[in-house]
Amino acid sequence: MPGPQIALIDLLDRLLNGGAVLTGDLVLSIADVDLVHINLRAVIRSITSDEPAPLCAPVRSHPEEL
Amino acid sequence: MSEEPLLYVYVVGFDGNALDRVTSLTAGVDGGALRPVSSHRGLTALVSAVPRERFGEEGLAAQLEDLGRLEAVARAHHTVVDTAFAETTVLPMRLATVYRDEARVAAVLEERHAAFDALLRMLDGHVELGVKVYAVPQAAPAPAEPPEGEAGSPGRAYLQRRRAARRSTQDSYRAAAATAEAAARLASAIASARSVHRPQQGEWSGGRGENVANEAYLVPRSEAERFRAEVGALAGDTPGVALEVTGPWAPYSFATEAATGGAAV
Numbered sequence: 001m002p003g004p005q006i007a008l009i010d011l012l013d014r015l016l017n018g019g020a021v022l023t024g025d026l027v028l029s030i031a032d033v034d035l036v037h038i039n040l041r042a043v044i045r046s047i048t049s050d051e052p053a054p055l056c057a058p059v060r061s062h063p064e065e066l
Numbered sequence: 067m068s069e070e071p072l073l074y075v076y077v078v079g080f081d082g083n084a085l086d087r088v089t090s091l092t093a094g095v096d097g098g099a100l101r102p103v104s105s106h107r108g109l110t111a112l113v114s115a116v117p118r119e120r121f122g123e124e125g126l127a128a129q130l131e132d133l134g135r136l137e138a139v140a141r142a143h144h145t146v147v148d149t150a151f152a153e154t155t156v157l158p159m160r161l162a163t164v165y166r167d168e169a170r171v172a173a174v175l176e177e178r179h180a181a182f183d184a185l186l187r188m189l190d191g192h193v194e195l196g197v198k199v200y201a202v203p204q205a206a207p208a209p210a211e212p213p214e215g216e217a218g219s220p221g222r223a224y225l226q227r228r229r230a231a232r233r234s235t236q237d238s239y240r241a242a243a244a245t246a247e248a249a250a251r252l253a254s255a256i257a258s259a260r261s262v263h264r265p266q267q268g269e270w271s272g273g274r275g276e277n278v279a280n281e282a283y284l285v286p287r288s289e290a291e292r293f294r295a296e297v298g299a300l301a302g303d304t305p306g307v308a309l310e311v312t313g314p315w316a317p318y319s320f321a322t323e324a325a326t327g328g329a330a331v
Contacts, residue, residue, distance in 0.1 A: 010196060010312055011140050012161075013263045013280065018318035019160030020185070022075070022174055 071115040072122070073171055074098070075163045076146040077156040077316075078182055082110040084154035092149045095142040103168050105175035109182055112150060113171060121164050130162070151316035155190045157182060158318045189317045192258060192284050195293055196312035197249055198266070201242035202275030203235040204306050238306030239278065245307045246279035249300050256293045257283035261319040274308055282319035290314055 074095055079085055082104055089100040094114030104110045119125050129135040140161060147158045165171050175182070254260055261284075266277040285293050294311050301309030 006144070006312075008137055008140065009266050011144055012136075013196075013266070014158075014282075014315060014318035015140050015143060015161035017263060018261070018282075018321055019158045019163075020078070020182075020321040021160050022163050022178070 069118045070167070072118050073103075073113040073165045073167065074116045074121065075159050075165060075171060076100075076112045076114075076143060077150045077158055078109055078111045078175065078186075079150065079154050079156040080108060080110070080186055081154040082108070085110045085112050085150060085156075088112060088146070088150045088153055092145055093142075094146055095139055100146065103171045103175075105172050105179065107176065107179055109175040109179060111171050111175060112146060113165075113168075114146075116164065121162070126162055126164070147316045147318075155186055156316060157185055157189065157321050158316045159321075185321065189284070189320060191287050192317060192320075193287055193290050193314035194317045194319055195253075195257075195283050195285050195290065195297075195314060196310075197253055197279065197281045197283065197297055198277060198310045198312065199242055199246040199249060199279040199301070200275035200308040200310075201235075201238040201278050202306055202308050203231070203238040234306070238275075241304050242276075242278045242307045245301050245304055245309060249279070249297055249309060250281065252300065253281070253283050253293065253297050256289050256296070257285050259284040259320055263319070274310075282315075284317060284320045285314075 076094065077085070082102060085102050089102065089112070092100070094100050095116055098114035098116060100112050100114050102110045103113050117125075120129060129139065143161055147156065150156045151158075165174070250260070261282040263280040263282060265280050283293070290313075298309065298311045301307045
């Protein structure tokens with residue numbers, strides 16, 4: 001029963017912070033995971049639309065409604 | 067001849083037959099065929115072969131920094147976990163858990179048998195549900211018209227608008243914090259365990275506002291619908307607050323001893 005596609009961020013919350021950690025032949029250290037998050041943030045910023053962040057109400061230098 | 071492939075591990079469970087069924091229902095990362103690897107004491111892992119050059123240490127780091135690749139691997143990982151979770155109780159692995167060969171996977175299943183056994187028993191009959199609360203500052207209400215004769219200068223009107231917007235933002239955060247607290251109380255009363263994730267960054271929150279609470283709950287399967295209905299109803303009529311219940315998920319957030327040891331609510 002395929003539902004709507006799961007948000008990638010919700011998936012990464014679980015796949016990078018949750019899940020059983022095995023002493024594998026190769027284990028990503030916590031530092032690596034943080035690095036991934038930081039890099040992801042940069043990537044996301046570069047591809048997201050320029051809609052203003054919630055806390056940055058646009059300040060117009062030329063208020064139109066005077 | 068390229069080097070031997072590595073093995074990517076998705077889940078561990080007790081029901082070898084159910085996990086065997088999953089191998090015919092879906093495929094792994096990059097379409098790799100799934101296969102079960104079992105220990106002598108009845109634990110089974112689902113694995114697929116992945117190329118060493120992409121999943122060795124350097125290749126992996128490079129892949130995880132490429133958003134497109136990270137998403138492809140994450141979605142493939144989740145598809146296997148979710149398909150297995152629909153068949154039987156499983157312990158999901160963290161993203162990109164990679165081993166040299168089947169002998170190593172079987173050895174780890176033996177080494178960790180007691181811990182996996184305890185976790186699987188605890189997770190049996192449960193689903194994970196996510197609860198996210200957002201502050202969504204409303205558009206500031208239009209300032210009242212200045213009374214006749216009091217010349218409202220553009221500068222003053224602007225400052226009034228700014229103050230109103232700031233008030234709206236503060237109100238929204240306060241209301242969201244109160245909703246998050248109420249949600250945690252209600253959710254904890256139904257759930258067996260709680261796991262708190264970091265709030266999601268603004269650019270991730272999909273225009274839903276600012277994420278102030280991002281939590282996961284381990285809920286008995288029989289209570290999942292009630293949880294969704296009761297917790298989901300909390301933000302219904304609070305202006306400036308949005309609440310979202312996600313899932314059901316395989317119990318990712320409760321798959322480590324740290325997440326579950328003493329986390330019972």
